[in-house]
Amino acid sequence: MGTGIGKRWKRLMSGREEPRPAAALPADYDERAQTIIRHVTPYTMIGHERLYSLIQATRYIARHGIPGAVVECGVWRGGAVGAVGMVLQDEATERPLYLFDTFEGMSQPSQADQGFDGSSASAIYQHRETGDGGSDWCRSPLEDVQATLLSLGLAPEGFVCVKGKVEDTIPSQFPEPEIALLRLDTDWYESTRHEMEHLFPRLVAGGVLIIDDYGDWMGARKAVDEYLAAHRVPMLLSRVNGSVIGVKPAQAGSPSAWRAARTAGRAPIRAW
Numbered sequence: 001m002g003t004g005i006g007k008r009w010k011r012l013m014s015g016r017e018e019p020r021p022a023a024a025l026p027a028d029y030d031e032r033a034q035t036i037i038r039h040v041t042p043y044t045m046i047g048h049e050r051l052y053s054l055i056q057a058t059r060y061i062a063r064h065g066i067p068g069a070v071v072e073c074g075v076w077r078g079g080a081v082g083a084v085g086m087v088l089q090d091e092a093t094e095r096p097l098y099l100f101d102t103f104e105g106m107s108q109p110s111q112a113d114q115g116f117d118g119s120s121a122s123a124i125y126q127h128r129e130t131g132d133g134g135s136d137w138c139r140s141p142l143e144d145v146q147a148t149l150l151s152l153g154l155a156p157e158g159f160v161c162v163k164g165k166v167e168d169t170i171p172s173q174f175p176e177p178e179i180a181l182l183r184l185d186t187d188w189y190e191s192t193r194h195e196m197e198h199l200f201p202r203l204v205a206g207g208v209l210i211i212d213d214y215g216d217w218m219g220a221r222k223a224v225d226e227y228l229a230a231h232r233v234p235m236l237l238s239r240v241n242g243s244v245i246g247v248k249p250a251q252a253g254s255p256s257a258w259r260a261a262r263t264a265g266r267a268p269i270r271a272w
Helices: 003-014 031-043 048-063 079-090 121-127 142-151 189-202 218-230 255-263
Strands: 069-073 097-101 160-163 179-184 203-211 238-240 243-247
Touching: 031 048, 031 079, 048 079, 048 179, 048 203, 048 238, 048 243, 069 079, 069 189, 079 097, 079 142, 079 179, 097 142, 142 160, 179 189, 189 203, 189 218, 203 218
Parallel strands: 069 097, 069 179, 097 160, 179 203
Antiparallel strands: 203 243, 238 243
8 A cells, every 4th residue: 555545545434524724826726716715725625726617617617608507416514515605696696506315324335336546445344334324434414514605605595415325316306397406425326326327318408507516436437437428418527636527528429419510411420
């Protein structure tokens, strides 16, 4: 086990989930983005690169009129979605915001859930089980999330918080037909695959997909890659400090798009 693996292993086994330490922010970040990042950093484990990317994605959907809800699966203390809320407030735009989480800690991983650094999710989970069917791993009660939103000047009633495993709550507790921004941060293969199956089809063309743990946990990457390959989605995922972000294209490989291209005298280039 290398030094980097050892440090991560000890931190995850210790039961101490901590926000990223404050760091000097790049000079090209605009002043408002820097302010938002500093405000939400105590309530999130994602670094400033991922936060800035999320801020820009939220500005993009607001300024370009991308229709649909904002959905986050895996909330922890609410820092990431708090940044989204602050941007939407700045942009004077309202849209449904859905937060899906157990609010009782991480759910049980499968054998597919191994860290790229050698961490065993199952071993960590077993060490941190609480005996009530849950764990203290990334546990943050709903009341704490609501307190975070209040501290950021956001009204908690503006967020629909859905408690439970996503496999149990989605799609039955998500009535919105369209999604503009979909952020998945539940780490594991089973939950991520379920989210992709039920939520990605509702992500509109031009909508933004963010997979927070694509570069951290093998299961999350496998779930996303399998889904995109199975459905022939020609989507570029760009790496941002371990996470990935992409804009959903029109289905260039769909039969309707192919027929339209043939009618116009050209065939689309296959991207898979």
